[in-house]
Amino acid sequence: MKNSCSLTDLFRPRMLKRGVFGAVASACAIIAGPAHAAENPTVMGESRDASRQVSAEPDSPYAAFLARYVEWVETIEVEGQARGVALTPKQIELAARIGIEHPEKVRLVYVNEVPFPSDDPQMRKVGEQLGFVGTGITNNAQAFGYTVWVRDGFDLTWPLLAHELVHVQQIERNSSFGAFVEKYMKQLMAYGHETMPLEVEAYEANRIYAREP
Numbered sequence: 129m130k131n132s133c134s135l136t137d138l139f140r141p142r143m144l145k146r147g148v149f150g151a152v153a154s155a156c157a158i159i160a161g162p163a164h165a166a167e168n169p170t171v172m173g174e175s176r177d178a179s180r181q182v183s184a185e186p187d188s189p190y191a192a193f194l195a196r197y198v199e200w201v202e203t204i205e206v207e208g209q210a211r212g213v214a215l216t217p218k219q220i221e222l223a224a225r226i227g228i229e230h231p232e233k234v235r236l237v238y239v240n241e242v243p244f245p246s247d248d249p250q251m252r253k254v255g256e257q258l259g260f261v262g263t264g265i266t267n268n269a270q271a272f273g274y275t276v277w278v279r280d281g282f283d284l285t286w287p288l289l290a291h292e293l294v295h296v297q298q299i300e301r302n303s304s305f306g307a308f309v310e311k312y313m314k315q316l317m318a319y320g321h322e323t324m325p326l327e328v329e330a331y332e333a334n335r336i337y338a339r340e341p
């Protein structure tokens with residue numbers, strides 16, 4: 129998700145407030161803060177602190193946020209498929225190596241601002257608490273499915289593209305975007321951005337595909 133996830137030295141995970149989710153964690157992968165950020169891989173595992181597990185109760189703010197976010201992402205994916213550009217043959221090869229089953233479906237969508245449902249006050253509020261949006265936060269790139277949205281002017285280098293493609297693959301291998309984003313949020317709450325398994329896996333791709341062939 130956010131901090132598209134992403135961007136290795138570009139963003140620094142932000143500490144979340146102990147708010148809605150009763151959890152403290154850094155911001156999402158996709159979003160990039162002002163500057164900096166190193167990611168440290170770890171292995172997949174149980175939460176180190178059970179008290180930080182988010183509640184997936186149907187009436188929790190967390191569940192409400194997820195449901196609305198997933199619904200909104202469906203519209204984003206449709207729009208991105210319509211206006212995005214397909215990968216080049218070389219990029220398709222990278223996507224296939226990363227394990228994407230349908231690299232031909234991937235679209236890069238360049239936009240002034242990576243979208244977030246800020247028009248919805250509730251969504252915006254939660255987004256700010258999560259560090260996805262707000263003052264000083266810049267989301268440089270984010271995968272919403274097969275569409276990878278990239279901020280105009282952001283240099284999506286080979287390793288950063290590889291990182292985003294890992295997120296595309298993660299979404300593809302989950303039963304739905306909703307299933308992926310729920311897993312992503314739970315990991316974010318439990319581990320924080322730097323050590324959550326889904327990001328660790330993506331950052332590993334930054335290292336493996338550090339140089340464009």
Ligand SMILES: [Zn+2]
Nearest residue numbers: 132133134157
């Ligand atoms: Zn990421």
